Amino acid sequence: MDDYFKDARVVLHTRDNRRYPATLTGRAQLGCAVFKSYVADLDADAAEDLRPGDIATWELPPARIKDGLIHTHACDDLAALAAAIAAFDTLREARQAGEQVGDVRLLFTRAEEVGFVGALAACRDKSIPQGSRILALENSRSFDDSPLGGGPIVRVGDRLSIFSPALTAAVAARAEEVAGSPAQPMATQKQADLSPWRWQRKLMAGGACEATVFCAYGYEATCVCLPLGNYHNMADLAAVQAGTFQGQPRVAPEFVSLADFRGLVDLLVACGLHLPAAPDTRAKVDKLWDERRFVIGA
Numbered sequence: 080m081d082d083y084f085k086d087a088r089v090v091l092h093t094r095d096n097r098r099y100p101a102t103l104t105g106r107a108q109l110g111c112a113v114f115k116s117y118v119a120d121l122d123a124d125a126a127e128d129l130r131p132g133d134i135a136t137w138e139l140p141p142a143r144i145k146d147g148l149i150h151t152h153a154c155d156d157l158a159a160l161a162a163a164i165a166a167f168d169t170l171r172e173a174r175q176a177g178e179q180v181g182d183v184r185l186l187f188t189r190a191e192e193v194g195f196v197g198a199l200a201a202c203r204d205k206s207i208p209q210g211s212r213i214l215a216l217e218n219s220r221s222f223d224d225s226p227l228g229g230g231p232i233v234r235v236g237d238r239l240s241i242f243s244p245a246l247t248a249a250v251a252a253r254a255e256e257v258a259g260s261p262a263q264p265m266a267t268q269k270q271a272d273l274s275p276w277r278w279q280r281k282l283m284a285g286g287a288c289e290a291t292v293f294c295a296y297g298y299e300a301t302c303v304c305l306p307l308g309n310y311h312n313m314a315d316l317a318a319v320q321a322g323t324f325q326g327q328p329r330v331a332p333e334f335v336s337l338a339d340f341r342g343l344v345d346l347l348v349a350c351g352l353h354l355p356a357a358p359d360t361r362a363k364v365d366k367l368w369d370e371r372r373f374v375i376g377a
Contacts, residue, residue, distance in 0.1 A: 080320075081115075082328045083313055088138035089119055091129060099125045100138055113193070137312055137330045147337050148227070148308070154333040155307055156191065158340060159216035162305075166347035173352065183351040184211075191289060198289040202296040212246055213300035214350065215290040216343075218335065219283040220316075221306035227336040230277030231343040233262075234302035237288040242301040245357035250301055250350060252358050254278040257349050278342060285310070305343055308334040 084103055091099040101119035109116040119135065142151035149158070163185055174180040186207065188197030201207055219234065221227050233251045236242050255261055258274040283304060293300035310316055314331035318324035 080313060080316075080328070082319055083330055084115070084117060085327060087330055089135045090138050091119065091121070091125070091133060091135045093125075093128050093133050094130065097125075097128060099123065099129070101135070139312075139330070139332050142332070144337060148334045149337055149340065150332040150334040152332060153312075154305070154335045155218035155311070156216065158218055158305055158335050159343070160187070162340060162343045162347060163216055165344045166351060169344070169348045170351040173348075178352070181351055181354065186213075188289065195287075195289050195292045198292040202292060202298075207293075207298065211298060212354065213290070213293045213298050214246075214250065214347070215288055215293065215300060215302040216347075217288050217302050217304035218307040218333070219288075219304045220285040220310035221308055222285065225279060225281045225283060225306050227306045227308055227334075228277070228338060229279050229306065230262075231339055231346050232279040232281050232283060232304045232306060234281060234283045234288065234290070234304050236282050236284070237286060237291060237302075238284045239287045240291045240294060242288075242290045242294055243299045246299045247301040248357040248360075249354055250303060250346075251280055253349050253354060254280075254346055257345060276342065276345070277338070278346065279306075303343065303346060305335045305339050 087103045089101050089103060091101055093099070099121055101121045103117045104120045105118050107116040107118045136152065139152050142149070144150070151157075167183065167185055170180050170183055186201060188195075188201060190196035191198065207213065217234065219225070219232065219237075225232060231254075233247060233254055234242070235244075235247050251262075255278075258276045258278055260272065260274040262278050262280045264270055264273055283302075288302045288304075290300040290302040309331050310333070312330040312333055313319070314329055315324050319328045
């Protein structure tokens with residue numbers, strides 16, 4: 080959001096790892112309609128050191144873990160990437176130990192935030208084998224009904240689309256197997272009846288996800304994500320959007336729950352070991368008919 084760029088602090092990084100702090104002082108017109116451009120006023124002269132292709136990041140404090148939360152410069156989507164690698168390592172060790180492990184592969188894409196460009200390239204170049212079942216991994220903005228600490232989220236869709244229902248149901252079923260309980264208590268249950276291994280099943284319509292791209296290209300795809308705080312480094316975002324925030328909005332580290340992260344690794348490992356076909360809903364409702372049709376005299 081434009082509000083966060085006013086007098087924001089950034090750090091420019093050279094290719095030989097020198098760092099130059101700077102302050103954004105206003106918009107620049109560079110002829111690119113796709114991206115915002117800003118002028119940065121350097122704290123110290125670096126005219127001889129900076130080159131086109133050097134990058135800038137927000138000036139943020141060092142990463143830390145506090146009160147069960149991982150605060151770092153970017154969780155979205157590096158936390159999910161770390162979870163994927165951790166799960167892959169566990170599955171590799173399981174296979175070496177003689178366990179049966181499915182055909183699990185990792186695909187790393189770039190430029191997701193500016194329009195899923197890497198995912199689009201993978202689809203257009205046919206980098207993904209036909210018949211693959213794709214679990215896109217994400218961090219998605221946390222809301223009151225998708226809290227941090229509530230567990231990894233089986234994401235049924237985003238603001239653009241609904242993902243593959245059969246695959247989403249299969250991943251949700253696997254999550255329920257791991258937890259031993261549903262994501263939310265049924266009307267016959269209490270919150271205390273749920274497993275301490277938490278998980279969620281949500282739409283997450285606050286943003287868009289690469290699973291939409293994969294579905295559009297004919298793949299069976301869904302998403303598993305982590306609820307994210309300080310979405311896109313924007314602190315107090317809800318208040319800023321509502322117009323109730325007092326003062327100058329500032330960037331801040333993103334954060335996720337350490338328990339949610341561990342739960343995401345657990346769920347990915349479980350899916351790698353065994354991801355069944357979607358539950359047979361027709362068989363379930365037919366069973367209900369056989370058991371209870373007497374109530375209507377059938």
